[in-house]
Ligand SMILES: [Zn+2]
């Protein structure tokens with residue numbers, strides 16, 4: 001879980017979009033799905049699950065929406081100026097959204113609990129061997 005209190009901030013690369021999250025995270029995972037690979041240009045993305053109403057955005061990000069492998073819709077929110085990724089929302093139960101851990105001002109606060117979509121992990125991407133690797137989603 002996020003260390004350093006119940007409020008944390010982040011933003012995009014250029015600084016045009018800032019955000020604040022209040023309250024504890026629900027989960028922290030490494031996602032290796034093909035869409036995360038395509039969207040980030042690397043092997044996985046690190047996500048922090050929070051409730052939608054825990055996130056305060058200081059500006060409107062751009063949004064790209066497609067249908068994920070699960071069949072549900074996924075919207076990726078990013079800065080239209082620098083392309084920095086901020087969070088992902090989708091057809092998850094209970095208005096859960098996923099902050100991109102690298103956009104936090106202190107990404108070392110994050111402690112991933114598991115690896116999801118491990119079936120798509122690439123051989124050159126390495127994880128803490130203590131983490132459980134799930135083929136798809138982790139059970140909740
Ligand atoms: Zn930006």
Ligand SMILES: [Zn+2]
Nearest residue numbers: 031032033036
């Ligand atoms: Zn993913």
